[in-house]
Each structure stands twice: as structure tokens, then as C-alpha cells.
Amino acid sequence: MESYLYLMRHGETLFNKLKKVQGACDSPLTEEGIHQAQAARLYFKEKEIVFDHAYSSTQERASDTLELIADIPYIRLKGLKEMNFGQFEGERVELQPKGPETFEYFYVPFGGDSAKEVQGRIYTTLQKIMCTSNHNNVLAVSHNGACFYFISKIWKSEYGAVPIHFPNCCIFVISYKNNEFNLIEIIDPCIKRSIFKL
Numbered sequence: 001m002e003s004y005l006y007l008m009r010h011g012e013t014l015f016n017k018l019k020k021v022q023g024a025c026d027s028p029l030t031e032e033g034i035h036q037a038q039a040a041r042l043y044f045k046e047k048e049i050v051f052d053h054a055y056s057s058t059q060e061r062a063s064d065t066l067e068l069i070a071d072i073p074y075i076r077l078k079g080l081k082e083m084n085f086g087q088f089e090g091e092r093v094e095l096q097p098k099g100p101e102t103f104e105y106f107y108v109p110f111g112g113d114s115a116k117e118v119q120g121r122i123y124t125t126l127q128k129i130m131c132t133s134n135h136n137n138v139l140a141v142s143h144n145g146a147c148f149y150f151i152s153k154i155w156k157s158e159y160g161a162v163p164i165h166f167p168n169c170c171i172f173v174i175s176y177k178n179n180e181f182n183l184i185e186i187i188d189p190c191i192k193r194s195i196f197k198l
Contacts (some may be wrong), residue, residue, distance in 0.1 A: 003088055003136045005126065005181070006049070007172040009144050010065040011036040016168065019093045023145065024084040026059050027185070036169035036190055037068035043171070043189035044069065049137060055129060056141040057081045065169065066141040071139075074139075081124025082143035086112030091151065100148070119149035126150065129175040154181040163196070170195070 015022040029037070046050075054074035056062040066074055083103075085111040086094030088096060097106050105114045106129055122142065129138060144148075144166055151172065155162045166186070173185040186196035 002175055002177040004138070005130055005174040005176055006139050007147060007174060008040065008139070008141045009147055009166050009168055009170050010061045010141055012168040013061045019098060021085050021088045021091050021093055023082045023089055025089040026061055029061060029064050032169060034079055037065045040171060040189040041069045042191070043187065051137050051139045053135050054139040055080060057143060062076045062141040062143065066139065070139055076122070077125055079121045080140060080142045080146065083145040084100060084113045086110035088112065091128045100190060115149055119153055122146045122150045123153050127179070140158070151183065154183055158184070
């Protein structure tokens with residue numbers, strides 16, 4: 001039986017707005033971030049998508065986003081957390097290296113994660129979730145970097161280049177069947193249109 005995962009990035013935060021590195025550290029949703037989550041809630045309502053289960057990362061910006069979207073009990077999981085940027089946490093984003101390839105191991109000597117670690121834990125976490133019985137329509141709220149590494153793993157070469165940055169509160173619509181994830185669509189609910197569709 002085919003089931004569906006609605007993976008999301010959290011709403012805009014104070015550190016997003018101030019252009020500060022935000023991985024393991026946290027900051028609150030801005031007013032804009034709240035509006036983005038409300039736009040996602042309206043999208044799901046208009047599409048008549050009802051979730052039977054919901055999950056968020058243990059970071060407050062993700063759980064706050066989820067609570068604005070869905071009125072159901074949810075579980076917080078460390079496996080959905082953002083990449084840890086080590087000593088770069090809270091610093092200006094322009095101090096980060098440019099390009100996804102530099103993220104592979106750059107942060108490890110500074111006490112952070114490798115890309116492989118992040119990809120492994122989010123993929124394993126989401127697979128465990130979707131393998132659980134009665135998980136037919138699942139909402140999971142995570143982070144830009146974590147979502148990027150998960151999408152990179154399930155991305156097919158015929159789609160072209162993997163996008164590096166995703167809008168706050170974008171929705172990845174993913175089917176799950178026979179232990180396989182397939183990306184169907186990426187939606188920006190704030191502009192009410194797809195930014196990727198098969």
C-alpha cells in the first residue's frame with residue numbers, strides 16, 4: 001500500500017532574518033514565520049489533507065511550526081534535527097563555506113556534523129516512521145539542511161540539479177511504497193504553487 005509523507009521546513013526564524021548560522025542552536029519564529037506556517041495550514045485544509053501522524057525535530061522552531069499547522073498530538077525526534085555547525089553556530093552566514101560539497105566534512109573539526117551523518121540519521125528516521133503501521137498521511141517538520149540531504153538521497157538524476165535552498169515552510173510531497181521514497185512535488189504554500197513537480 002502506498003502512503004504519503006509531507007516533509008516540511010520550519011517557518012522563518014529570528015536567526016534566518018538576521019542571517020546567522022542556525023543548526024543545533026535555536027531561535028524563535030518571526031511574525032513572517034508564523035504567517036508561513038498559517039499558509040501551510042490553509043494549504044492542507046484546502047487540499048483536504050488530514051494527517052494520521054505528525055513528527056517534528058526536537059528543536060523549538062520546528063515544533064512551533066507544526067503546532068501552527070496541525071491540531072493533533074505529535075512526537076519530537078532527534079533524528080529530524082538540523083545539521084550541527086559546531087563553532088560556527090550563531091555566527092554570520094557569510095563566514096560559512098560556499099557550495100554543498102564543502103559541507104561534507106568542513107564542520108567536523110569544529111565540533112559539528114558531517115553531511116553523511118545528517119543524511120544517514122534523517123533517512124533512517126523517516127524510513128522507520130513510514131514503515132510503521134497505519135502511517136498513511138504523515139507530517140514531519142524539519143530543517144533546510146536536513147531536508148536537503150534527505151532529498152539528495154532520493155533525488156533522481158533525470159530531475160536535474162538538486163536545489164540547495166528551500167523556502168521556509170515549503171512542503172515536500174513524497175510517496176512511500178515497498179520501502180522506497182519517491183518525490184512527487186515541492187510546494188511553496190505562501191505563493192500557492194509548485195516549485196518542483198514530476
